[in-house]
Amino acid sequence: MGSLNVNETVKQLLGRSNRLGADPANTNYAGGNTSAKGVGVDPVTGQDVGLMWVKGSGGDLGTLTETGLAVLRLDRVRALVDVYPGVDREDEMVAAFDHCLHGRGGAAPSIDTAMHALVDAAHVDHLHPDSGIAIATAADGEELTEEIFGERVVWVPWRRPGFQLGLDIAAIKAANPQAVGTILGGHGITAWGDTSDEAEANSRWIITTAQSYLDTHGKSKPFGEAVAGFDALPPTQRRAKAAALAPHLRAIASHDKPVVGHFTDSEMVLDFLASEKLGPLAQLGTSCPDHFLRTKVKPLVLDLPASASVEDCLTRLRELHQAYREDYRAYYERHATPDSPPMRGADPAIVLVPGVGMFSYGKDKQTARVAGEFYVNAINVMRGAESVSRYSPISEAEKFRIEYWALEEAKLQRMPKPRSHAGRIALVTGAASGIGKAIATRLAAEGACVVIADLDADKAQATAAELGSTDVAVGVRADVTDAEQVRAAVDATVLAFGGLDLVVNNAGLSISKPLLETTEADWDLQHDVMARGSFLVSQAAARAMIAQGLGGDIVYISSKNSVFAGPNNIAYSAAKADQAHQVRLLAAELGEHGIRVNGVNPDGVVRGSGIFAGGWGAKRAAVYGVPEEELGAFYAQRTLLKREVLPEHVANAVTALTSDEFSHTTGLHVPVDAGVSAAFLR
Missing domain, CATH: 3.40.225.10 (Class II aldolase/adducin N-terminal domain)
Structure with missing residues (x-):
């Protein structure tokens, strides 16, 4: 066959695999494997050579692509029969598969490779359907197999996956030319066909026939009666x-x-x-x-x-x-x-x-x-x-x-080394934009599961979707000034990911006004969001962290203004100073539980900042007498490093503070301001 036929063989195999793997009635995630045999060209001799494409180790049928296939020389795999040392040493055969590979790249061959190679059929499927395993695990599974399928499906007694199981199934197929597949005792099913469509049809026929039998012959209460008092709560x-x-x-x-x-x-x-x-x-x-x-x-x-x-x-x-x-x-x-x-x-x-x-x-x-x-x-x-x-x-x-x-x-x-925050669960407030979004993005990139909490539920969910599937991030609405909503956000976190390890108090706003123009409402709003809000979030988070007994991290995104007195921002700076002291107070109180509490003091984060885009930037620019679009550059020039601070720089600090490298640090405030000497902590 030419390359077109090779490509068509692979295309048909991937299509069949994806269709079968997409339906949980056929197989579980990453369970089972499929294969196809065909003819390719040996690049050394230029001669035709028999090949087998088979799902490699660790892949998932539903999402399988060509890179997830192992490609092997069929003659070499089958020649292993002559050197097979027996069931007591069959683990050695997996390493032997590496010597049967055709070309470079592709996935590592799985333990089930022999099953596919030794069975004399062009296309083979091995699946884990619930209906098939139900028959495979029934006490009289062999008798049921004969009753349900007749001679078309043959019972294979339990054997651990491996080379011997491949030999067993190959022998069964040879002895039963009328059969289209097997029930593997305690395990699953295997089916085959001369074409890809035929193999898929045989797989589906076994699965649906088994399910039909269970539906028509099964008891109505296979688990017995319901136990009083154990039924579901509302x-x-x-x-x-x-x-x-x-x-x-x-x-x-x-x-x-x-x-x-x-x-x-x-x-x-x-x-x-x-x-x-x-x-x-x-x-x-x-x-x-x-x-x-x-x-x-x-x-x-x-x-x-x-x-x-x-x-x-x-x-x-x-x-x-x-x-x-x-x-x-x-x-x-x-x-x-x-x-x-x-x-x-x-x-x-x-x-x-x-x-x-x-x-x-x-x-x-x-x-x-x-x-x-x-x-x-x-x-x-x-x-x-x-x-x-x-x-x-x-x-x-x-x-x-x-x-x-x-x-x-x-x-x-062989698993790769986990990323710095792998297995950690984070809740970031005000995370749908600006600094919060940058922090959430970086934590997710480092392996954390992240809950995006924000006043705007739609934006929170959209941000979460940008970070990946719900295995990576979820978005929730949370007004941090409302204790009930804060508790609901923490509850949503522990239900989504099992617990809570890391909280970032980032939600904030600012109103830039001089003392005589600052209203009580201005003062209350900023203190409610940043001082009260951080308190409520830290309290709810600490309750969950203490229950876990795994330690944790609470980080406050405070501000250079928490330690530096600038003009025309009395309410904002006072609220930030409140947050800064909460860091010290909670570090002292929560240390016995292994919970670290630290702060980050940014300054001049203009680009990408929700606060600056909401009017704060224009007011601060007016205070300093510069155009608003030049405010970031203005802030940079007044720093020691002459560098503009971006949300990503704050995210870097949070990631570092919550990593193992800072496992013995608590009560610290880290400036991320490119160097403002007036805001030095000591």
């Missing part, structure tokens, strides 16, 4: 309780290593949490390797009714957490061998709270969200299996073999 009450619990739950999940959280209160989750089978099914854990690698071997389940008070819930959760950690350590010690990787941590990744919902955790928001999505997949799987049989996941020993697989450990070790 939405407002439910989310209020979730917000109250969230910082404490994050403390539980972060005992070994800080994590980010995600909250889910879908009807499906709440129904499961209210069912009589919640306890025993949760104890069995998940089965599909993708599921429990994300959700851990099993969740932590609060065994109190929905009506239990927050205080009673927290007392019981601490007890359950201790028991969970002891149980996980025992699990590790039961199965670990001398060459097993060290235990990675004994905290839960999933916490289930009846009447409230599910809290899931991970190194970042996406990981936490996906962990929750995977547990929803697991609930679907358990529902399906229980509706027609009995849920029977793979054994604990097999789960351990995968969780502490040397190949999985190697993948973790």
Whole structure:
């Protein structure tokens, strides 16, 4: 085939992958893999050579592009059969795949490469559909497979993904020419076809046929009866309780290593949490390797009714957490061998709270969200299996073999070094423009999850969207002078990301007037926003931070004017001086909780500043007798460094102050004014 045919093969593979991966009924995020075989040209000999394109390690079918494919010489992969050392050493085969690659670039081959290469079909799909896994985890899954699919789908007993599983499926296909796919015990499905369309159709047929059987033959109450008192709280009450619990739950999940959280209160989750089978099914854990690698071997389940008070819930959760950690350590010690990787941590990744919902955790928001999505997949799987049989996941020993697989450990070790603020959750006030937006943008760029709080909800949400998906930033409306709105913003933060680590008091305004023209309303407005507002935000944030027990940072964007007396801004400068002293007071009070409180004193931030654009710039220009458009340059010339200060420079200071490099600094005010000697702190 020529290059056009190669391009068409890849195009068809990517189209099929994206269509299958876009529907969660077909497979979970980053789960499963697809492949296509074809003919390319060996650039050394100029001769045709058989190739295979397959989704590489760590990719996601729904968003797969050509760079996410591994391209291998088919003859070389198949020749590995002759040197395969057996199931006890099959991990060595993954490294051997590197010697089968065709060309440079592309993704690293995954453990499932053999499954695709050894099966004698031009196109192969391996997926993790809930309906298929329900049959795969049913106690009588083999019998159900025959009843549902006849001879068109063959049962494959559980085997850990790898070279031997590829050999098994290849042998099954060869022995069953009428078959279009398999049910992989405890795991998922594999399907194939002579064309890309045929493979996709066979995959979809297996998935929909399995679901149709579950729908028509399944029991109406697979989880048993609802338990009185465990049903869902009303939405407002439910989310209020979730917000109250969230910082404490994050403390539980972060005992070994800080994590980010995600909250889910879908009807499906709440129904499961209210069912009589919640306890025993949760104890069995998940089965599909993708599921429990994300959700851990099993969740932590609060065994109190929905009506239990927050205080009673927290007392019981601490007890359950201790028991969970002891149980996980025992699990590790039961199965670990001398060459097993060290235990990675004994905290839960999933916490289930009846009447409230599910809290899931991970190194970042996406990981936490996906962990929750995977547990929803697991609930679907358990529902399906229980509706027609009995849920029977793979054994604990097999789960351990995968969780502490040397190949999985190697993948973790290859992960890039996290950015400076990875895993941190920030709330920035007045963040839809100017200095606040620059700070939020920089924190997000350094890996933080950011909540954009602003008086203008539309602008807050638009700014958040500029920073990325809701895994990166969300926008909320908040009038910082209103205690209820401030509490709501903090609640929104802990529900969006699990907790709160970093607050920037940036919301502000200024009215430039001399003393005799300053009204009481002018004074009250500026003090309400900056002095009272900072107090309210810091108070609400500190409450959440103390509950987490993870320390934190509070930063005040004050001003050079907090220590320097200039003309015609009595109300603004006095409010900034109030903020500056709040830094000192809170640093002294919150230090015992590991919360650092520092300030940044900017000056002359004209370009990009909402305050200056709102009239302050024109008034200050009039005071100094310069055109407004030259005000930034005027300020620069009066500094020691002769440099104009921009919002990004303030953002740099905030980022540095809240990084590990300043872990022992609190109560500090950092000037970002290009050098104004009259504002030196000492």
